[in-house]
Amino acid sequence: MNWLQQLLGAQAGLVMGWLAALGSGALIGLERERSKGQGPSREPAGLRTFTLAALCGALTRGLEQPGLVAVGALAVTLLGALAYSRRRGSDPGLTTAMALFLTYLIGALCVEAPLLGAPAAITTTALLAARSRLHRFATQLLHEDELHDGLLLGALALVVLPLMPKEPLPWLGGMKASALMGLMLLLLLLQALGHVALRLAGPGAGLTLSGLLGGLVSSTATIASLGARARQHPDQPALQAACAAGAIMSTAATWLLSLLMLAALAPAAAARFWPLALTGAASAGLIAWRLLRQAQTADGTAARDGVPAPLAQASRGPLRVREALLIAALLSGVSLAVNWALQRFGSSGLYTAVGLAALADAHAPVASLAALQASAKIGLDALMHGVLLALACNSVTRSLTALLSGGALFARRVLTALLLSLGLSMLALLAMPALP
Structure with a gap:
């Protein structure tokens, strides 16, 4: 870049913009050229057309004449409309026409900000090249x-959450309505990500991934479901493992979700709690890994024998709004109880209530404690x-659940x-180190 500046002086930036526009148009045009087809029904624009459109955008911007960019955009639009009106195909489509117009704008942008224009061209090309994949995904x-469920999640995040009050509310035990709504959205988002992970991984992900994702909602319920399945097959040690x-x-998911709750409600507490959470999750994950190795040694297909019925049903629907609402209600109730116990009995009452x-549930008191610390x-x-x-x-509850649902061996492992x-x-x- 230094030698180019020395050679061209004040015009170096303009030349770099022109080169970026040339490359952007050629990149998009190359993709369209490969997709335009053959014969009379082929697309009207290809490599040369898109490259010229980008250069036209760069030229109209580089001349710095008022309104010239708009005139050029109108000209590109009219030429594209004329070309499509003369097509013989029954379905003209609009993708190439929109891409041509966008290429013109990218060419103009490259002159002013090549670091923005080039990524825009790459993104456009990737989107055009992914046509068959996107069509398969959508259909x-x-x-x-x-x-x-995706539309619901977007509406909650973009419409409902900004409307929530951001000040602490006494009837929520000092919690902020916006924070409570944020926790509910976090649960729904984790459910959605878990659903996507299961869809991508397929049945080979097996019981381990299902257990991790189920623990983000309720570790106790997940243990009960998996324990019941293990009890149903006492003659399959690999499946039991x-x-x-x-x-x-x-x-392990309980540790991670507790950390996420603290990060959402009390970031300072999360900064101190994360070593504990990662230690707890990693140690549990290590034991699970050893059991998986044991299962693979005994029977390589055991981990693919299927997902328990409750988890399989959960994986069919991305979001379980009813469960998230129940957890939010539980968080509110526990927050009220813990706040009342703190005011009435002090720290001893606080720990008793927690x-x-x-x-019943580990997440609710964690959220309540985070709200108290944040205030x-x-x-x-x-x-x-x-x-x-x-x-x-909560580990006491989970241990008893493991014993009752899965038997002694299952409970001992958990x-x-x-x-x-x-x-x-x-x-x-x-x-x-101790806090000051």
């Missing part, structure tokens, strides 16, 4: 309920201890992972 892969691995991955609430009602140390207490109390992740996380907390 074969994308289900109607997935489209509806795969079910236990999926259940353990649901406990422990009792965590027997400066409790310190970071109290929050860290409360979160670990919530996860420990309990080992729970104890290891909790123990290592507590050691990580002790190893962290």
Whole structure:
């Protein structure tokens, strides 16, 4: 670039813009040339047309005459319309015409901002080249309920969330309505991402991925479902190991979701909690990996024997709005109870309320503690201890659920992972420097 500036002086930027426009037009035109077909029904524009359109855009912009870019855009539009009116095909389409008009604008943009024009050309070319893939996605892969759920998620994020009050509300236990709505959106987004992951991975993802994604909603329910499947097949040790691995991955999801909740409600707390969360999730994941290896050794197809009925039903629908609403209602109720216990009984009442609430669900007391810490009602140390207490109390529920649903062997494997992740996380907390 330095030698070009020395050679061309003040015109170096203009030349770079022209080169970017030339390359952009040629790139888009090359893709259209390969797709224009043969014979009388071929597309009217190809490599040369698109390159010339980009150069026209660069020229009209480079001359810096008022209104010249608009006149050029009108000329390109009229020429494109004339060419399409003379086509013999029964379905003229608009993709090439729109691409030609966009190429003209990209050429004009390259003169002013080549670092924006070049990526725009690459994006346009990629979109044009992906025609068959996009058509297959829209007509074969994308289900109607997935489209509806995607529209619902977009409406909640772009319309409802900005309207939520951002100040703490007493009837929500000091939580912000916007934060509560954000948590609900987070749950729905995780459900959608999990659904996409299962669709992309296919049945080979098996029980492990299903357990991880199910744990983002309810680790206890996931353990119960996988435990029931393991109990149904006592003569298949490989499948039992795969079910236990999926259940353990649901406990890893609990750590990760707790971290995400803290990041959404109390970023300062998340900055201190992340080593504990990653330690707990990684230790659980290590045990699940060992069980998977054991399952593959015993029977290489065990991990592909299918997904439990509740999880299979969940994977067919991207969003489970009813569950997200119930979790949001639970978060509100627990937040009220924990806030009342803190005001009435102090820290002892706070921990009692957290422990009792965590027997039913670990996420609700974690969110309540984060809201209290964000409003400066409790310190970071109290929050860290409360979160670990919530996860420990919920581990009791998950262990009993594993025993009742899957039997002694299944419960022993799940309990080992729970104890290891909790123990290592507590050691990580002790190893962290004390707060000033």
